[in-house]
Amino acid sequence: MGPTAHNPLILLVSADAVDRDDLVGQLRAHCGEYRVMGAASLNEATDVLAHVAASGAGIALVISAHQLPDGAATELFGQLKSAAPGARRILLTTLDQADAALQAITQAQVDRYLVLPAYPLADRLLPIAEDLLEDWASQYRAIPVGVTVLGHRFAANSHVIKDYLTRSLIQFTWFDLSDDPEAQAMARELNLPTPAPTTVLFDDGRALFDPSITELAVALGLTEEATLDRYDLLVVGGGPAGLSAAVNAAGEGLTVCVIEDDCPGGQATSVVTRLEDQSGFPTGLTGADFAHRALAQARRLGVQWCSAKVADGLLPLRGSHRVTLTGGEVLVGKTVLIATGMSWRTLDAPGVAELTNAGVYYGATAAEAEQTDGEDVVVLGSGDAAAKAALKLAEHARSVVLSVPQSSLRQAPMSAELADLISAHGRISVHCGTEVGEVRGYGRLEKVVLIERSGGAAQVFPASSLFVLLGMVPSSDWVRDVVGLDELGFVLTGVEVSRRPELLPQAWAMDRPPLQMETSVPGVFAAGDVRAGSIKRIGAAITQGGVCVTAIGLYLQEHSLD
Ligand SMILES: Cc1cc2nc3c(=O)[nH]c(=O)nc-3n(C[C@H](O)[C@H](O)[C@H](O)COP(=O)(O)OP(=O)(O)OC[C@H]3O[C@@H](n4cnc5c(N)ncnc54)[C@H](O)[C@@H]3O)c2cc1C
16 A cells, blocks of 8 residues: 555655656655655645645655745745754755855755756665655654553653653653642543553553553564574674664675664663764764664664563574573574673662662653752762763752762862862752762652761751762673673673683683684674773774674684584
């Protein structure tokens, strides 16, 4: 079945009937899930856009010639800003109109422009259009049904579900049972018990009560089942390193499956607000944008994406390594890539386990900061991440207590610039030489007890939230007894495997030395933050994900007869 009036729109506006018809035909052939229409003038385009907006269908992309018989494309793009702010815009211009094009770009009215004549026009235009459409789809992802979440702000599962949906770029409506009469009426209508479970309602009538992330991912079609008995490459971890390796390997024709315990992007989605140093993205992009673009690319290349599944063990066997998942599933790969990155160091203090996600949080996202309006909060940590979190929270919270283990801010590992901002901030009080001794609360966090590291004196602070940012540790426990790790738990690879035989659970078993990024188990590789000696940056993780595919290819060649 072809696209219908409900599919998002691509509109091509040009007075040149030959070019217009040709491009409309090519766009229809390449962008099957979009409805492609043509318009010959500004007025005609305005009518089409008004009609589509009224029907509720999305407007994904408008491509317009600069000069139209009854006006300029900039007028059309100006109208679009209010009618469909997310719609992507491409301007087709000529050299003598280049000044107008540049002005439009400066005023952020167009995303890209193409100078005509460009031969063949479709070959030049289609990659730009596809790129912008992927970008649009990652933000305005059409999921088959609307999603409503009904719960309590401080219920742990409500937090986990909202956080997962947000990072998965799924739009949802949130109803807080704590203080919203409409939410309470909905709970009565649904006959929910007291206390009510976190309830996820879908517009098609389905409802999930206190679902796990796996159940939610299945219901939303965000994960798939592995279908092959054996893959050329099993990637564990769908962060920047894992996604980059999956794309590169699938591009080389390998069969690839990615196992990810959460949503795509790893730390990039949860902590990084905007990446300014990714080449090719002049205005930067968010971690979530990056992740969803990379995932769309991977899936287009045939990568299987098994998310919301946790790898808990690795059993190396000659020619086919087995990765076990919690729940008992086993996946088999000729090669395995460990790309499980790093996660927050956990806080070990009385009360923390019971109140995690019910007021005690690891890391601090912008969404969490916005929820603390007028409240008292505590931040624990002394690095740049803790300092930035404290400053962000201070934009919303009534008071922010920053607990720093070092005896002064100058000794803390945060930048001097951040330390100055913190010291000068009227709503942040810094408590150096302290640590969290205990957290208290019934069902949700109410108080944080800070104790002095030197004398043990305790001070109690009322707090709705405690944000713990005590640094990151490698997520390598699941392979601890299988591959060689350094003293801090990072995975040894390449020459480091040969250099540190005393750290290997099993001696290196091949006549040749380990390949680049190969671990102490032949055929098992590691890339990204989890790898010993790696640079802990997104760009570095992406590069390593790409580079290790060369070594994986060499290994597969070596074992092609297995
Ligand atoms: C606060 C903070 C700010 C940062 N800011 C920047 C910045 O501005 N610019 C920059 O370049 N870098 C920044 N970084 C660093 C950057 O985010 C990391 O270097 C990068 O994300 C590493 O990518 P990765 O793929 O190796 O690992 P990760 O991003 O950690 O991804 C690993 C993935 O594996 C999954 N996983 C873990 N264990 C399992 C398992 N057992 N089974 C299945 N899946 C599993 C995780 O859920 C995760 O999705 C920042 C990091 C932090 C903490």
